[in-house]
Amino acid sequence: MKKSNLQYILQVLVVLIGLLPLTSKAQDKEYYLRPSYWRPYDQRGINVFETTKVPDSIPFEGPRVRFGAGFTQQFQNLKHENNAVNNGGNTVQTAGANKLYPLAPGFMTAQANLNLDVQLADGIRLNVVTYLSARHHNEAWVKGGYIQFDKLPFKGEFWTNLMKIATIKVGHMEINYGDEHFRRSDGGQTLYNPFMDGYIADAFATEIGGEVYLQKNGLFGMLGITNGMIKGNIDSATEGKVNGTVVDANTNRSPSIYLKGGIDKSIGDVARIRLAGSYYHNSSNAGSGLTLYGGDRTGSNYQNVMEKWVANGAAVASTAAAFSGRLNPGFSKKVDAIMLNGFLKVKGLELFGTYETAKGRTKTETSNRTMNQLAGEVIYRFGVNENLFIGGRYNTVKAELAGISNDVKVDRIAGAAGWFLTRNVLLKAELVQQKYKDFPTSDYRSGGKFNGYVVEAVVGF
Numbered sequence: 001m002k003k004s005n006l007q008y009i010l011q012v013l014v015v016l017i018g019l020l021p022l023t024s025k026a027q028d029k030e031y032y033l034r035p036s037y038w039r040p041y042d043q044r045g046i047n048v049f050e051t052t053k054v055p056d057s058i059p060f061e062g063p064r065v066r067f068g069a070g071f072t073q074q075f076q077n078l079k080h081e082n083n084a085v086n087n088g089g090n091t092v093q094t095a096g097a098n099k100l101y102p103l104a105p106g107f108m109t110a111q112a113n114l115n116l117d118v119q120l121a122d123g124i125r126l127n128v129v130t131y132l133s134a135r136h137h138n139e140a141w142v143k144g145g146y147i148q149f150d151k152l153p154f155k156g157e158f159w160t161n162l163m164k165i166a167t168i169k170v171g172h173m174e175i176n177y178g179d180e181h182f183r184r185s186d187g188g189q190t191l192y193n194p195f196m197d198g199y200i201a202d203a204f205a206t207e208i209g210g211e212v213y214l215q216k217n218g219l220f221g222m223l224g225i226t227n228g229m230i231k232g233n234i235d236s237a238t239e240g241k242v243n244g245t246v247v248d249a250n251t252n253r254s255p256s257i258y259l260k261g262g263i264d265k266s267i268g269d270v271a272r273i274r275l276a277g278s279y280y281h282n283s284s285n286a287g288s289g290l291t292l293y294g295g296d297r298t299g300s301n302y303q304n305v306m307e308k309w310v311a312n313g314a315a316v317a318s319t320a321a322a323f324s325g326r327l328n329p330g331f332s333k334k335v336d337a338i339m340l341n342g343f344l345k346v347k348g349l350e351l352f353g354t355y356e357t358a359k360g361r362t363k364t365e366t367s368n369r370t371m372n373q374l375a376g377e378v379i380y381r382f383g384v385n386e387n388l389f390i391g392g393r394y395n396t397v398k399a400e401l402a403g404i405s406n407d408v409k410v411d412r413i414a415g416a417a418g419w420f421l422t423r424n425v426l427l428k429a430e431l432v433q434q435k436y437k438d439f440p441t442s443d444y445r446s447g448g449k450f451n452g453y454v455v456e457a458v459v460g461f
Helices: 003-018 029-033 157-162
Strands: 064-081 111-121 124-133 141-149 166-174 206-216 219-226 240-242 245-248 256-267 271-282 334-346 349-361 369-382 388-399 408-422 425-437 449-460
Touching: none
Parallel strands: none
Antiparallel strands: 064 111, 064 449, 111 124, 124 141, 141 166, 166 206, 206 219, 219 256, 240 245, 256 271, 271 334, 334 349, 349 369, 369 388, 388 408, 408 425, 425 449
16 A cells, blocks of 8 residues: 555544544443454454354443454565476566566565444444554455344333344455454454464355344354345356357356354353354356355465466566465355354363365356365463463365366465564564475465464454
8 A cells, every 4th residue: 555545544443533533431441442342453352253142241322332442563574485397487587487476575564454443232233343554455455244133122021032042244244254254354454363364265255144142041043145246246147158158057146044053151261162053055146156165355475475466478567366374275166165163272282173165166067076175283372461472383284176087285484473462563574484395396385385474463453
């Protein structure tokens, strides 16, 4: 983002904060700034999944507005290599098609999110997040927005009792498939993530639709339905063709339906256990394509690693290589995906695990391909208010990719440590190694690997 644009946005933010409405309890900033049934953007938001149905302690005395932000500045020192054919050359003019981007230690452009939360009525709130600066979109870009109902403005005992266990979300929003999306980095909001990036196969998307939740006694369930795409689309769909021959005549644009259920229980002040299962289904999307594994509009936090240097004789732009280190299986026509998650916290020790399996295809393919992903994390938090942590993660993906006859595999091992200077300010570092296996020698990822360290300074409020 240009410096002048960033200065302008910050000036507008200062003015808007100065115009925040005062309440009868204006001296208590937590009173009028915090919406109800909400996930904090600071350290208090760690290990928060779906918002709870615990009654709010703040009475509603009129609309209140809260502005927040997430800022992340990185220093990267990673190196990469491959053994693919045609990977020579030392300049853009001489580089082969499989030559990797030349890397050197340095700072990445800072990322920033702007968070707007508005308490519209008792139990009704609005959320809008804007990416001010990100790898994929350097300009300001709206992530999405939604309205959440934890109470309904209808009189009657039925509605009162129903909303004691129910939550309704409607809008263009981050879909609640799996639990990993609650822990991943999202543009400038990287405070929840003990590591630098999310999973290799990143199941994240913003779609237009609604979700209905039921929660009681630690049990929870959710049903969601969306348009299945990252944006609205009213264009007519086209048939899938290969060299002019129709291979998929289905031009239906089907909605995505997804389910989630599980248990989240605390055992006194000693332990907490959570088990969750999610299922996502879309039988046909012949429009702009499904984006379950390619819906992120911010990019990864590994800058230009395992990326080609040139394409069509020109250097690859940073925004075109925004998802470095990830693997997208490319299920753009249809997809069925299942994710199982387990979380255990005993005092300062945390365990988080994921098993995921998915199958799907593009509209130019006639048969489904599969992808399987496993991940496990061990985190230990200690110090005053758990302001220090160390941890490790293992993540592996095995997938059938279009155009490659055999299964390929990508493995990542990472170790991280962090220090919360305050609940809003975090300094963390990661050592990482990632390897690419069984790619054909004509593919730039053949024999590929990267390793090194990344340091992040994070602010979230």
